[in-house]
Amino acid sequence: MSTPTPVASPAPASMPAHSGLFRSSRNRGLLLGGLIVLGVIFLFGGDGWVSVLNFTMVMAIAALGLNVLSGYAGQISLGIAFFMGVGAYTAGWLGGGKPLFPGDPSGLGLSFLIWLPASGIAAALIGALIGPTALRLKGFYLAIVTLALIFIGQYLFINLQSITGGTQGRYNFPTPGFGDFTFASPVPILGLEFTTNQWFFLLLLPLLALAALFVGNVARTRTGRAWQAVRDNEVAASIMGVNLFEAKMGAFILSSFLAGIAGALYASLTGIATPTTWNLLLSIQLIAAILIGGVASVWGSILGAAFVFAVPVALNTFSLLPQSASSTGVSGGDLSAIFYGLLIIVFLLFEPAGLVGLIRRLRTASQRFDARRKGGETAAAMASSEHETPLEVERMDLARQTGVSQLPDQ
Amino acid sequence: MTTFIQLIFSGLALGCGYALIALGFTIIYKASEVINFAQGEFLLVGTFIVAVAMFSWRVGFILALLIGIAATAVIGVVFERIVLQRMIGRPPFTIIMVTIGLDVLLLTVVTILVGGTPPAAPAPFDSLNAITVGEVKFGLNAIASMIVTALVCAALYAFLRFTRYGLAMRATAIDQEAALAMGINIRTVYALAWGIAGAIATIGGVFLSASSNNALFDVGLGQSALAAFPAIILGGLDSILGAVVGGITIGLVYMLTQGYESSGFLGTNFHLIAPYLVMIVVLLIRPYGLFGKRKVERI
Numbered sequence: 001m002s003t004p005t006p007v008a009s010p011a012p013a014s015m016p017a018h019s020g021l022f023r024s025s026r027n028r029g030l031l032l033g034g035l036i037v038l039g040v041i042f043l044f045g046g047d048g049w050v051s052v053l054n055f056t057m058v059m060a061i062a063a064l065g066l067n068v069l070s071g072y073a074g075q076i077s078l079g080i081a082f083f084m085g086v087g088a089y090t091a092g093w094l095g096g097g098k099p100l101f102p103g104d105p106s107g108l109g110l111s112f113l114i115w116l117p118a119s120g121i122a123a124a125l126i127g128a129l130i131g132p133t134a135l136r137l138k139g140f141y142l143a144i145v146t147l148a149l150i151f152i153g154q155y156l157f158i159n160l161q162s163i164t165g166g167t168q169g170r171y172n173f174p175t176p177g178f179g180d181f182t183f184a185s186p187v188p189i190l191g192l193e194f195t196t197n198q199w200f201f202l203l204l205l206p207l208l209a210l211a212a213l214f215v216g217n218v219a220r221t222r223t224g225r226a227w228q229a230v231r232d233n234e235v236a237a238s239i240m241g242v243n244l245f246e247a248k249m250g251a252f253i254l255s256s257f258l259a260g261i262a263g264a265l266y267a268s269l270t271g272i273a274t275p276t277t278w279n280l281l282l283s284i285q286l287i288a289a290i291l292i293g294g295v296a297s298v299w300g301s302i303l304g305a306a307f308v309f310a311v312p313v314a315l316n317t318f319s320l321l322p323q324s325a326s327s328t329g330v331s332g333g334d335l336s337a338i339f340y341g342l343l344i345i346v347f348l349l350f351e352p353a354g355l356v357g358l359i360r361r362l363r364t365a366s367q368r369f370d371a372r373r374k375g376g377e378t379a380a381a382m383a384s385s386e387h388e389t390p391l392e393v394e395r396m397d398l399a400r401q402t403g404v405s406q407l408p409d410q
Numbered sequence: 411m412t413t414f415i416q417l418i419f420s421g422l423a424l425g426c427g428y429a430l431i432a433l434g435f436t437i438i439y440k441a442s443e444v445i446n447f448a449q450g451e452f453l454l455v456g457t458f459i460v461a462v463a464m465f466s467w468r469v470g471f472i473l474a475l476l477i478g479i480a481a482t483a484v485i486g487v488v489f490e491r492i493v494l495q496r497m498i499g500r501p502p503f504t505i506i507m508v509t510i511g512l513d514v515l516l517l518t519v520v521t522i523l524v525g526g527t528p529p530a531a532p533a534p535f536d537s538l539n540a541i542t543v544g545e546v547k548f549g550l551n552a553i554a555s556m557i558v559t560a561l562v563c564a565a566l567y568a569f570l571r572f573t574r575y576g577l578a579m580r581a582t583a584i585d586q587e588a589a590l591a592m593g594i595n596i597r598t599v600y601a602l603a604w605g606i607a608g609a610i611a612t613i614g615g616v617f618l619s620a621s622s623n624n625a626l627f628d629v630g631l632g633q634s635a636l637a638a639f640p641a642i643i644l645g646g647l648d649s650i651l652g653a654v655v656g657g658i659t660i661g662l663v664y665m666l667t668q669g670y671e672s673s674g675f676l677g678t679n680f681h682l683i684a685p686y687l688v689m690i691v692v693l694l695i696r697p698y699g700l701f702g703k704r705k706v707e708r709i
Contacts, residue, residue: 076503133690137697139502140445140647144639145693148686151636159677280633284510291507337518344511348504349496 042201050197051269052313057204058265060305063289064215064298065258070287071296072219073251074231076139078283079146080259082153085278086126087119087260088173088267093163094118095174095268104172105165112176116264123260124253131252135245138234150280157275169274173267176203200269207265208302211258216298218254227251228296285309288340292347294356303355312336412545417669418662423552423621425661426559430614431638432645432653433566434607439647440583441603444494445502447509449611450632451516456482456612457619458520461529461627471534478612485516486608487601494604495597513632521629528627533620555617562613563654566606570650575602583648637664640689646699655701660685 041049066080095115096107110118134145157164164170175184175196183199194202218224226247229237238244267273285308293304312335351357431449438446446452456478463474489512497505531537535550542548570576575598581589582599590596619631628634641660645652668681692700 070503074501074503076506133694137693140506141643141693141697143445143447143506144643145690147636147639148683148690151686152683155677155679155683158679280636284514287507287510288514291511334518334522337514338522341511341513341515341518344514345493345508348500348508348511349493352500352504 038205042198047195047197050195050201052310054197054200054204054269055266055313056306056310057201057208058262058269059286059289059309060208060302061211061265062259062262063286063293063301063305064211065255065262066286067290067296067298067301068215068218068227068258069251069255071290071300072224072231073227073248075135075248075251076143077146077255078143078280078287079149079153080255080286081278081280081282082149083123083127083256083259084263084266084282085153085157085273085275086123086256087263088273088278089157089160089163089170090122090260091115091119091264091267092170092173092273096170096172097174098172100171103165103168105162105170107172107174109174112174112178115174116176116261119264120257120261123263124257127253127256128249131249132245135248135252147280150278150283153278154275157278164273164275167275169272169277170267171272173271173273175268175271176200204265207261211261212298212302215254215258215301219296219298223247223250231296285340288344290354291344292340292354294354295352297354297356300354300356307355308336308340311339413669415546417665419546419548420552420621421662421665422658423549423555423661424618424665425658426555427614427618427621427657428638428641428661429559429654429657430562430610430617431635432641432657433562433650434610434614435638435642436645436647436650436653437566437603437610438607439642440650441579442494442498442600444505444509445647446604446607447506448489448513448516449607449638450635451513451520452482452486452608452611453615453618453635454520454629454632455485455516456608457532457615457631458524458529458627460532460612460616464532465529471532474532475612475616478616479609482608482612483605484608486604486611490601490604494600517629517632524627524629528629531619531625531627532616537620537625549621551617551620555621558613558617559654562610566650575599579603637685640685643689643699644692646701649699649701652699652701656699660688663688 038053041053062080062084065083066077069075069077069080092105092107094108094110095112096105097109099106130149134142134149137145158167165172175182176199177183181187181189183196183203185196219227226237226242227250229240229242230244230247234244237247263278286305289304289308290301291304292307293302294300347354351361353360431453434449434452435445438444438449459481460474460478463469463477464471467474469477493508493512494505497508533551534554537549537551539550540547541550541553568576570580578589578594579599579602581592581594582596586596589599615631615635618635619628637660638657641656642653643656644659645654645656663684664681667676667684671678671680
C-alpha cells in the first residue's frame with residue numbers, strides 16, 4: 001500500500017554528452033567511409049579479399065575480448081588463445097554433424113543459434129572457474145600463470161580426442177545457417193547469390209559491430225569505470241569502494257566469452273582446428289594487435305587486428321612480396337612478424353596509445369593548423385584558447401587510458 | 411631401479427639447464443623488477459650463434475661458446491640501453507609487452523636465418539659419449555652441464571659477494587633510492603644485469619639443447635625455455651638460491667613424469683604440463699614462491 005513509487009530521476013542536464021563511438025560527425029564520416037570500402041571489397045573484391053576481411057573480423061572480436069581484460073582492467077593475460085580453443089571445440093561438439101571421415105569426432109548437429117552463444121558461454125564458464133585462482137595474482141605472476149594455461153590447454157586438446165580429434169585436429173565444425181540453408185553450400189535467396197565467404201561476411205560484420213558497441217558501452221558504465229580504476233591503482237580502487245574480485249572477475253568472464261565466440265567463428269570459418277592452432281603465438285599476436293591498435297580502445301582492437309592479421313594474409317595470399325624476398329624463403333608471416341615485433345617496441349616507446357592515439361594526435365594537430373590558417377592572429381588566439389581545454393582533457397584521457405602519467409610533448 | 415636412477419640423472423642435467431635460464435630471469439628481476447619474456451629467445455640466439463661458429467666457422471667449442479656469450483650479452487645491454495631505459499616507471503604490462511616484442515623479433519630473425527637447413531646442435535661432446543656404470547648411462551654432455559652450472563653459480567656468488575659491482579647490484583636490489591643516494595650508478599647496474607643475463611642465457615641454451623639430445627638445432631628452443639618460468643615462480647622471482655632449487659626441481663619433475671607417464675592413465679605429453687601444475691599448486695599455497703619475499707604495497 002505504502003510502497004514508494006519509484007521516481008524517474010531525470011538525467012542531469014549538465015552532464016556532458018559522452019564521446020560515444022559514432023557520436024561525433026567526424027567519427028560518423030570515418031565509419032561511413034569504412035563501410036563503403038568494405039562494401040566495395042565485398043561486392044567487387046573477389047572471394048580472396050572477402051575471406052581476409054572475415055578472418056580479420058573474427059580476430060578483431062578476440063582482440064576486443066583481450067582488450068577488456070588487459071586494456072580496460074589491466075590484467076595481463078597470455079591465455080586468450082586457450083579460451084578461443086574452448087569456444088571452437090564447444091561449437092564443433094554442439095554444432096558439428098556426422099564425422100567427415102573415420103576418426104573425426106562427431107557432433108550433436110544443433111542449430112547455429114545454439115552453438116554460437118554456447119561457445120561463448122562455455123568459455124566464460126571456464127573463465128569463471130579459473131578466475132578465482134588466477135586473479136589472486138598480479139602483474140608478472142598473472143602473466144606466467146596464464147602462460148601455463150596455454151600449455152595446459154594444449155595438453156587437454158591433445159588428449160580429449162573424442163572432442164578435439166587429438167593431434168590430427170578436428171575437421172567437423174559447423175557452418176552457420178538457417179533451416180536447410182547453410183553457408184557451406186549457399187543457394188540463392190531472394191535472388192541474392194553470394195559465396196560462402198560473402199555470407200560469412202554478412203554475418204561477421206554485424207557481430208563485430210555488436211561486440212564493439214557492447215564493449216564500448218560497458219567501458220562507460222559503473223563496471224567499466226571500476227575496471228579502469230583497478231588498472232590504474234588497485235589499492236586506491238579498493239579504498240574507493242571498488243570490489244576488486246568482482247571487477248576482475250567481470251572482466252575475465254566477459255573477455256573469455258568474447259574469445260570463445262571468436263574461437264567458434266574462427267573454426268567455423270576455417271573448418272579445421274588442431275591443438276597447435278591455440279598456441280602462445282596466437283595470444284602474442286592478439287596482444288600485438290591491441291598494443292599496435294590501441295590499448296583500452298574499441299577502435300584500437302579493430303585497427304590492430306586488421307594490422308596484425310590482415311596484412312600478412314594479404315601479403316601471402318596475393319604474393320605481394322618482392323621477388324627477391326620470397327625466393328630466399330621469407331614468408332609474409334615472417335616479414336610481418338618482424339614488422340609487428342618492431343612496431344610493438346616502437347609504439348610502446350613513442351605512442352603508448354597505439355594507432356588510435358596516433359590518429360587522435362594527427363587530428364588535433366590538423367585542427368590547430370586549420371585554426372591558425374583560417375583567421376588572423378586574434379582568430380588564431382581564440383581558436384587556440386578554445387582548443388586548449390579539450391586538448392588537455394584529451395591528453396589526460398590518453399594518460400589515463402595508457403596508465404602513463406607523463407606523455408611526451410606533442 | 412635402473413630407470414629411476416637414469417631418470418634422476420637426466421632430470422638433474424635438465425634441471426641445471428633450467429636453473430641457468432632461471433638465473434637469467436632472476437638477475438634481471440632483482441636489479442630492475444622486470445621479467446624478461448625474451449629470455450627464451452636470448453637462449454635461441456646464443457645457441458644459434460654457437461652452432462654457426464662451431465660448424466660454419468669451424469672454431470672450437472670453447473671459443474664458439476665465448477662468441478655466443480659475448481653476442482647475447484651485447485644484445486641484452488643494447489636492448490636495455492636503447493629501449494628499457496626509456497621505460498623506467500611504466501607499468502609492468504607495458505614492460506612485459508616490450509620484451510615480448512623483442513621476443514617476436516629475435517625468434518623471427520633466427521627462423522629466417524635458419525631457413526630450411528638447421529645446423530647441428532652445438533655440444534661439447536658427441537651426444538653418444540657416456541660413462542656407463544652398471545646399466546645406467548651418464549652422458550658426458552649432461553655431466554658437463556652440471557659442472558658448468560655449478561661453476562656459473564660459484565662465479566655469480568663470488569661476483570655478487572666480493573666485487574664492487576656485485577655489491578652495487580645487491581644494494582640496488584634491496585633499495586633503489588638508497589642505492590642512488592649512496593652514489594651507485596643505477597644505469598650501469600641495469601646494463602650489467604642484462605649483460606650477465608644474456609651471457610648466462612647462451613650457456614643455458616647450449617646445455618639445454620645438448621641435454622635434450624637433439625641432433626639438430628631446434629628453433630623451438632626458446633619455447634622450451636618457457637618451462638623455466640615454473641622454476642622461477644617455484645623459487646620466488648627475487649631469489650638466486652630459489653632459481654637453482656626451482657630449476658632442478660622442475661627438471662626432475664619433468665623427467666620423472668616423462669619416464670613414467672607411458673604406464674599411467676595421464677595421456678600423452680603430461681610431462682609438458684607437470685611443471686606448470688606444480689607451479690600452480692605452489693602459487694596457491696605461497697603466492698610469492700618458496701624463497702621469495704612478500705612485498706609491502708604502497709599507494
